[in-house]
Amino acid sequence: MAKLELRNLNKTYTPRVVPLKELSLNVENGEFLTLLGPSGCGKSTTLRLIAGLEQPTRGEVRIGDRNVTHQPPGQRNIAMVFQSYALYPHMTVYENIASGLKLRRMASAEIQQRIGEVSQFLGLGELMQRKPGQLSGGQRQRVALARALVRRPDVFLLDEPLSNLDALLREQVRAELKQIFAAQPTPVVYVTHDQTEAMTLSTRVAVLNDGFLQQLDSPKRIYVRPANRFVASFIGSPQMNLLHLKCEGGFAQLGRCKLPLPSQVTVPPEVIFGIRPEHVRLVRPEDQQVLQGRVVLVENLGMSDLLTVQVEGTQGTLLRALLPPDQSWSGKQISLALPPEALHWFDVQTGDRLPDALP
Amino acid sequence: MNTTLRDQERRTGWWLLTPALLLLLLVYAYPIARSFGLSLVTQNLGTELQPVFAGLDNYSRMALDGRFWQTIGNTVFFTVVSVILELLLGLGIALVLNQAFPSRGAVRTIALLPWALPTALIATTWTWIFNDQFGVWNDILLRLGLIQTGVNWLGDPNWAMWTVIAADVWKTTPFIAILLLAGLQSIPPDLYEAHALDGATRWQSFYRITLPLLLPQILIAGLFRFAQAFGVFDLVQVMTGGGPGGATETVSLYIYATIMRYLDFGYGAALVVVTFVILSLAVALATWGLARLRAVRAIGEPR
Amino acid sequence: MTLVQKDAPLDVVPPRRWGLAVAVGLLLIFSLAPILWQVLTSLKTNADIAAVPNVYFPRQLTLEHYIELFRRRPFLRYMLNSAFVASVSTLLCLLIGTPAAYALARLRLPGERFILAGVLIVTLFPYILLFLGLLELVRTFGLANTYLALIVPYTAMNLPLTILVMRSFFQQLPRDLEDSAKIDGYNTGQMLWQILLPLTLPALVTTGILAFIAAWNEFIFALTFITRESMKTVPVAVAQLSGTAVFEIPYGALAAATVVGTLPLVILVLLFQRRIVQGLTAGAVKG
Ligand SMILES: Nc1ncnc2c1ncn2[C@@H]1O[C@H](COP(=O)(O)OP(=O)(O)O)[C@@H](O)[C@H]1O
Numbered sequence A: 001m002a003k004l005e006l007r008n009l010n011k012t013y014t015p016r017v018v019p020l021k022e023l024s025l026n027v028e029n030g031e032f033l034t035l036l037g038p039s040g041c042g043k044s045t046t047l048r049l050i051a052g053l054e055q056p057t058r059g060e061v062r063i064g065d066r067n068v069t070h071q072p073p074g075q076r077n078i079a080m081v082f083q084s085y086a087l088y089p090h091m092t093v094y095e096n097i098a099s100g101l102k103l104r105r106m107a108s109a110e111i112q113q114r115i116g117e118v119s120q121f122l123g124l125g126e127l128m129q130r131k132p133g134q135l136s137g138g139q140r141q142r143v144a145l146a147r148a149l150v151r152r153p154d155v156f157l158l159d160e161p162l163s164n165l166d167a168l169l170r171e172q173v174r175a176e177l178k179q180i181f182a183a184q185p186t187p188v189v190y191v192t193h194d195q196t197e198a199m200t201l202s203t204r205v206a207v208l209n210d211g212f213l214q215q216l217d218s219p220k221r222i223y224v225r226p227a228n229r230f231v232a233s234f235i236g237s238p239q240m241n242l243l244h245l246k247c248e249g250g251f252a253q254l255g256r257c258k259l260p261l262p263s264q265v266t267v268p269p270e271v272i273f274g275i276r277p278e279h280v281r282l283v284r285p286e287d288q289q290v291l292q293g294r295v296v297l298v299e300n301l302g303m304s305d306l307l308t309v310q311v312e313g314t315q316g317t318l319l320r321a322l323l324p325p326d327q328s329w330s331g332k333q334i335s336l337a338l339p340p341e342a343l344h345w346f347d348v349q350t351g352d353r354l355p356d357a358l359p
Numbered sequence B: 001m002n003t004t005l006r007d008q009e010r011r012t013g014w015w016l017l018t019p020a021l022l023l024l025l026l027v028y029a030y031p032i033a034r035s036f037g038l039s040l041v042t043q044n045l046g047t048e049l050q051p052v053f054a055g056l057d058n059y060s061r062m063a064l065d066g067r068f069w070q071t072i073g074n075t076v077f078f079t080v081v082s083v084i085l086e087l088l089l090g091l092g093i094a095l096v097l098n099q100a101f102p103s104r105g106a107v108r109t110i111a112l113l114p115w116a117l118p119t120a121l122i123a124t125t126w127t128w129i130f131n132d133q134f135g136v137w138n139d140i141l142l143r144l145g146l147i148q149t150g151v152n153w154l155g156d157p158n159w160a161m162w163t164v165i166a167a168d169v170w171k172t173t174p175f176i177a178i179l180l181l182a183g184l185q186s187i188p189p190d191l192y193e194a195h196a197l198d199g200a201t202r203w204q205s206f207y208r209i210t211l212p213l214l215l216p217q218i219l220i221a222g223l224f225r226f227a228q229a230f231g232v233f234d235l236v237q238v239m240t241g242g243g244p245g246g247a248t249e250t251v252s253l254y255i256y257a258t259i260m261r262y263l264d265f266g267y268g269a270a271l272v273v274v275t276f277v278i279l280s281l282a283v284a285l286a287t288w289g290l291a292r293l294r295a296v297r298a299i300g301e302p303r
Numbered sequence C: 001m002t003l004v005q006k007d008a009p010l011d012v013v014p015p016r017r018w019g020l021a022v023a024v025g026l027l028l029i030f031s032l033a034p035i036l037w038q039v040l041t042s043l044k045t046n047a048d049i050a051a052v053p054n055v056y057f058p059r060q061l062t063l064e065h066y067i068e069l070f071r072r073r074p075f076l077r078y079m080l081n082s083a084f085v086a087s088v089s090t091l092l093c094l095l096i097g098t099p100a101a102y103a104l105a106r107l108r109l110p111g112e113r114f115i116l117a118g119v120l121i122v123t124l125f126p127y128i129l130l131f132l133g134l135l136e137l138v139r140t141f142g143l144a145n146t147y148l149a150l151i152v153p154y155t156a157m158n159l160p161l162t163i164l165v166m167r168s169f170f171q172q173l174p175r176d177l178e179d180s181a182k183i184d185g186y187n188t189g190q191m192l193w194q195i196l197l198p199l200t201l202p203a204l205v206t207t208g209i210l211a212f213i214a215a216w217n218e219f220i221f222a223l224t225f226i227t228r229e230s231m232k233t234v235p236v237a238v239a240q241l242s243g244t245a246v247f248e249i250p251y252g253a254l255a256a257a258t259v260v261g262t263l264p265l266v267i268l269v270l271l272f273q274r275r276i277v278q279g280l281t282a283g284a285v286k287g
């Protein structure tokens, strides 16, 4: 185990394909860092740069106090789990797990002992003499995991390891992964485009878009305080409402509702306003600001209804709200409240979050 | 970044590639290049097999060499006729093999057989079949009453070329059939179903779907066969040796005779060069056509 | 047509099936008849061979032509020559071509497109254009009447196909496997040998069969570079069987020689039809 450090990492394939721009981040011992972003944003590229499968155009990869940027993958002492699992089809499960250790000339007694431990831990005992072709998807996934764990590397890398599993199994393995990696101190870098995985597994999440690091924070803060408009829209399901509003005298105007801007800012003429559908609620007696609207669409999500509401006093502005499914909403006029602590404000030009008082 | 991993990877790559490249250069590039050089000298029995610089003499001699033009004509005739016949027949066979019928696998294996057999041996087989006295072909035609007396297929200048073409068609049609069959199998069946729902007949489907989608394979197979047929040697050499009276002499036979029988190396080299150039031009033209076709296809695709 | 099964209820078979049956029957006759006729000739007595009109159902079959082949002519020697030259050149070709194919499939070398285009174009040039230059080389290095004079050009002539077919197989292999091997610590050589080779074994067999067939069948180099009787390969020996005896062409022996000389290839085709087809299409379609 050792800390992983990326310094100003850049990768250019062709002048027009630049999947990574100036990425710097540290992953400390015991940390589980997730790279999260839409498909094509450069997550796998980052992982492959760490692994040494690609060379950065500029920048450094450091593991512990070693600069490994120019070391071949085999010498970096990292382990990687691939989306396709990449098990060697002609080797048995045992040989698959042992291959990395054998290449490092480990004594066979120790190899056996390590594999014994790992296979017991992952429940692979029965499967040792099978070939990957004779395993189910979940079993293959676990063999791939075992092959990484048995190495006891300095860093674990996982590239969308759950995306080839069906939905049910995925949830189960996700929980297992959490246990496995919580129980050990080696830093983990995990790549996914699935925010649930990122939220549930990570100690920290790095949101990437278009090769740029958007935000690096704990899952909770990424949800509560998205650093910019992209993170706000990417994290959370259903998506956050993001509306273009006009400002006047410390307030933004949404229909007949005056929303107080954060106090620190010099009031801009326009602003991007955001609120998550799950934070919109029905009005209560104590609310001062009330938003009137008409329900134009109801989507039943089971535990709640997702309403699309046309805000009164606007030219067709739509707001989505997640409300309890305890009555029929369709076509009704309703009054909603937007709790001040749940509001997000972003700059119109840069998309950055406006500074606010909340910690 | 002086010696990066990428550089190492490249170096490994060149190591892996070099033996193959060297061998290809030795066996393909060197002989052709050497022929260019040799074609500028006279080296034959007249010069006691010593090379004497002759400039372009060999080429001007060629221009007036009736036998050369005759062989070019024979080669073009052989190539064009046999490739067209092979494409037509190959397409037919591919269509048949693409149908579902019992023991189709076995039939496909049998249909592949002629392709695998040595041309030189097959040539003797066909020589025997077309034998004027004892040949089975004459026998069948006589029995059917189609001819009254046996035809000297290989000895008659009017028939010899056609006989050789028949043998070539038999031997190489399977190759084309296989390529076209692979092409047929890659056409998604939905297309036919959709077309049939639109009310198209089988013939319309063949004309509107099969042929256009198969065109690239047809052209590739045709190009490949064209180049091979242009250099045909084994078959003609064994069946007729170029006879009767030069009626089946192709360029390659003439080249071979010039070098091996008349020991006229300089002139033989010039013949090699000219054949190479003609073939290169034809191939370049065909490749260009193929590329154009693909480009047109790519644009037409989204519709 | 013999193909239509007797027990099929003929009046129910729709016309299209009839057409198909006829077509398949014709195809079988087309492909098999010449070969079968040669087999029949090889088993006929000389009297039957020279009978006019032809004898289709000989009363008496004989092996005398086969016996003559091996007793009075060194046909076994020809077979061994062909087998040796074809096998060695096939192995060499795989040994040299496979690494090259891997480099072209994976290692992103500069100029790779040119090399590939060159390899493709080379497949289009007939050997008649090469034999003059090669003849000189053979003479210069004193290789006439040696196996090497055939092994080298045969290896080279099968290289383009090997490179194209193997490259397309390597490209189909999942990349992750190689990445995983690199992370595990395999170097390029170990990876080729321990991971990729076992996976490409089927492809190697396919390519090997194609190369073997081509080498076994080659004519012009064998005709030119080999003049000593004991070194000749099957195609040349058989072709010259008909050429040498001007007065009496030994049709029976010729037929027997054809049968024996093609037998190894017939067996290969029967065993590996599917692989051969795969290889041919992989080699050609990529163009
Ligand atoms: N070997 C390569 N050559 C050229 N472009 C590549 C290569 N690998 C990835 N890319 C491009 O880099 C971008 C980022 O890819 P990737 O890191 O795989 O995205 P993801 O976040 O989905 O894992 C994509 O636009 C992809 O097309």
Ligand SMILES: [Mg+2]
Pocket (backbone or CB within 6 Å): A043, A044, A045
């Ligand atoms: Mg990815």
